[in-house]
Amino acid sequence: MPSARASLRHVRGLRLMADSTHSDGSSEISDEPYGTTSADLAKRVLAGDIDAFEPLYRAQSSVVYALCLRMSGDTTRATELTQSVFVRAWERLGSFRGDSSFGTWLHRLAVNVVLENLRSDNRRSARVVTDADSLKLPDAAIADSPDERLDIDAAISRLPPGARVAFVLHEIEGYSHQEISTLTGLATGTVRAQVFRARQLLIKALS
Amino acid sequence: MTGHLTDDQLGTLARSGVSDNEGERTHLASCASCLDRLVELERLRRSVQATPRRIEAPLDLWPAIRADIQTKVEGQDVDRPSTAVNSFNNWTQRWNRVRLAGLAAALLLLTSASIASFVLGRRSGRTVVSAAANDTSVVTSEPASDAEPTAITSPDSGNDMARTASSGMSEVMLDDADIHAEQELLADLEMRRSSLRPETSSEIDSSLTVINEAIAELRAASARDPKNATLRQLLAASRERKIELLRQTENAS
Amino acid sequence: MSKPNLRNYGEPRMSVVISVIMLAFCPWMLATDALAQQGTGQPTRQSSGQRIERRLAVGANASVKVFVPSGSVSVVAWDRDSVVVTGTVADGETFFFGGNRRGAKFGVEGSSSGESGPSHLVIHVPATSLVSIKCASADINANNASGWFYTVDGNIRLSGHSREVEAEAMSGDITMMVSTPWVRARTGSGTLTLGGHVIDADASSITGPVLISAAGLTRGKFGSVTGNVVFAAALGDGGIFDFDNHSGVVELRLPSATAGSFQLTTVEGTIDDNITSLKPASLSADRGQTLAFRLGSGGAHVTVRTFKGTIRLRH
Numbered sequence: 001m002p003s004a005r006a007s008l009r010h011v012r013g014l015r016l017m018a019d020s021t022h023s024d025g026s027s028e029i030s031d032e033p034y035g036t037t038s039a040d041l042a043k044r045v046l047a048g049d050i051d052a053f054e055p056l057y058r059a060q061s062s063v064v065y066a067l068c069l070r071m072s073g074d075t076t077r078a079t080e081l082t083q084s085v086f087v088r089a090w091e092r093l094g095s096f097r098g099d100s101s102f103g104t105w106l107h108r109l110a111v112n113v114v115l116e117n118l119r120s121d122n123r124r125s126a127r128v129v130t131d132a133d134s135l136k137l138p139d140a141a142i143a144d145s146p147d148e149r150l151d152i153d154a155a156i157s158r159l160p161p162g163a164r165v166a167f168v169l170h171e172i173e174g175y176s177h178q179e180i181s182t183l184t185g186l187a188t189g190t191v192r193a194q195v196f197r198a199r200q201l202l203i204k205a206l207s
Numbered sequence: 208m209t210g211h212l213t214d215d216q217l218g219t220l221a222r223s224g225v226s227d228n229e230g231e232r233t234h235l236a237s238c239a240s241c242l243d244r245l246v247e248l249e250r251l252r253r254s255v256q257a258t259p260r261r262i263e264a265p266l267d268l269w270p271a272i273r274a275d276i277q278t279k280v281e282g283q284d285v286d287r288p289s290t291a292v293n294s295f296n297n298w299t300q301r302w303n304r305v306r307l308a309g310l311a312a313a314l315l316l317l318t319s320a321s322i323a324s325f326v327l328g329r330r331s332g333r334t335v336v337s338a339a340a341n342d343t344s345v346v347t348s349e350p351a352s353d354a355e356p357t358a359i360t361s362p363d364s365g366n367d368m369a370r371t372a373s374s375g376m377s378e379v380m381l382d383d384a385d386i387h388a389e390q391e392l393l394a395d396l397e398m399r400r401s402s403l404r405p406e407t408s409s410e411i412d413s414s415l416t417v418i419n420e421a422i423a424e425l426r427a428a429s430a431r432d433p434k435n436a437t438l439r440q441l442l443a444a445s446r447e448r449k450i451e452l453l454r455q456t457e458n459a460s
Numbered sequence: 461m462s463k464p465n466l467r468n469y470g471e472p473r474m475s476v477v478i479s480v481i482m483l484a485f486c487p488w489m490l491a492t493d494a495l496a497q498q499g500t501g502q503p504t505r506q507s508s509g510q511r512i513e514r515r516l517a518v519g520a521n522a523s524v525k526v527f528v529p530s531g532s533v534s535v536v537a538w539d540r541d542s543v544v545v546t547g548t549v550a551d552g553e554t555f556f557f558g559g560n561r562r563g564a565k566f567g568v569e570g571s572s573s574g575e576s577g578p579s580h581l582v583i584h585v586p587a588t589s590l591v592s593i594k595c596a597s598a599d600i601n602a603n604n605a606s607g608w609f610y611t612v613d614g615n616i617r618l619s620g621h622s623r624e625v626e627a628e629a630m631s632g633d634i635t636m637m638v639s640t641p642w643v644r645a646r647t648g649s650g651t652l653t654l655g656g657h658v659i660d661a662d663a664s665s666i667t668g669p670v671l672i673s674a675a676g677l678t679r680g681k682f683g684s685v686t687g688n689v690v691f692a693a694a695l696g697d698g699g700i701f702d703f704d705n706h707s708g709v710v711e712l713r714l715p716s717a718t719a720g721s722f723q724l725t726t727v728e729g730t731i732d733d734n735i736t737s738l739k740p741a742s743l744s745a746d747r748g749q750t751l752a753f754r755l756g757s758g759g760a761h762v763t764v765r766t767f768k769g770t771i772r773l774r775h
Contacts, residue, residue, distance in 0.1 A: 048280075050280065053272075053276065057268075057272060058269070062263050063261050066260060066261055075265060079264055079265065079268065083275070087276060090276050151254075152258055153258055171255050192215065195214075199218070206250075206254060
């Protein structure tokens, strides 16, 4: 956990000069004054400079939000989850070694945070809701999106929660069935079944 | 006659576009059903690949994230899910309400807390700085274990060391919400008391007595040492444990 | 092939057949109401004193809610999309059962006198379902089940692989030997034992001991008010562990290769350190101690706070 000393030094003048995007969507902040790679920024955050975390947030927030939105199917929840992810990332920054890209490290952490919170949501609804239809899906997360190209995202948001999580992790985020099984605690066979179910529903929805 | 290709096989083919397996190729050449399925999966795959990897959040979350981090830096861990928080449906909603209440009272509390810390600091003859100075005694000891432990010498390295009176303001903000929850739950418990089995009622009272005694000791210690962040954190933990216990009793009748 | 000669063989046999049918039909008539409603979502009422057996086809992610005041509940997760309940219901109690594909809700209604005789149920649930078990004095045993397990003064024993586990008891013991990503457990005066393989655990008591030996932990929050907390497990790399106690002991029994940063503070107690030979600093003029140190590089971040409980470090 970063040091308790909080510097008041402002780094708001620090903006992305170049954003080299990796194939996985993550970015390394490069060509910055003062040699500010992700590892450098992380060191400064760990030394107590909270504002050094902002460029890390700016570089990754849209990737993290996209993940949270697709896995939760709800914009409000996705906003909360994104906030939780970055606060957790700050807490765990000491374990970022710099041997992988910050985006990769953050992505894995984000998946764990989202799954934890989705489990927590399921527990609350399982205990409180007795008669409500548990398969009743939230309204399309991006029904109001101005971008009409996002039919697939709307369809994904309408999937049953288990199928949505499995599909997003497998088909979009690229996790194997075994990896998803480890992350979620579900049997590999169940993960396969969920991915199959999601594919069926999406093919039907898009046809 | 071979069976149809599994969804896994077809999914892999949709991703890779070509099969190394002659059996699969032979089957696809002759099975319209599997071929149709493959076409569907390929179309789905293309739709998925066309989705953007980045989606901008509807609002800038940095101010809220920074505020959460700042609070943690000051040693107030509010990001802790608990059944007590669940009684307000969502810990984020609770924290937002608490923050709004705190902002309203911020100026008055900061002023009074600053005066109090100045007066108490002078009276006790001990300041936060000297507590950090005591930490230097750890440095002089020679570690003997194989792992060669090293003392953390920065006076700010621990969350519990250097604190200012203003951080007490955060606990005041939390207290309001906790007090309200506690009172509601206690009132609810008394209403249900007659429906509890005697042994259950006795167990609840016994546990409440233990917690209340602990809270009383912590409050007394806090009054003697108001700048002690550890005391505030322990007090918050005991209060949270009490609220959790009261929530548990809802299921006991 | 000629038809059987019913006049020669069937008439006397037919009367026997009809009698048998009538005799066999009687119990079915008596149980018509229950059987007709089985699996259709209508609640059924079963008179007490009998063995019960109910089955319901449910979806894979069904929610299963159970209430048994006294006796025992055994939950076994299986690889089928159905819920099966068998067992005995105590005299004077009423068994209720209802549900549909989305979930099942069943159990034993408590008697109006408030004192319930013991009922013993064995429940098979889909492995992917989430159960909510609520008991008063009944013991709960569950294997490979996920969900919420609550008893007031019964004991809870959980084992196997679960997606998540939440266990609460007021005075009963909670023993978990589970493999799960997430556990939350609370007990009052009972003993709380956590073993197996857990990634994220939150366990605490009021006065009972808390004993943690689970492998795989990377996030842990453990505490008590007056009970002793004993942690005898590895600290996952990059993990965050918080311990708090008012007057009970917090003892960390760590593997010799442990790495991490440790922040230990007791307001009025003492730190008993057999791992390092560092001398704790006094927190104030005459009481309390604090010790902050790092073992190796990287590792976990550990915070321990007590009011007057001893903080003990052992290998």
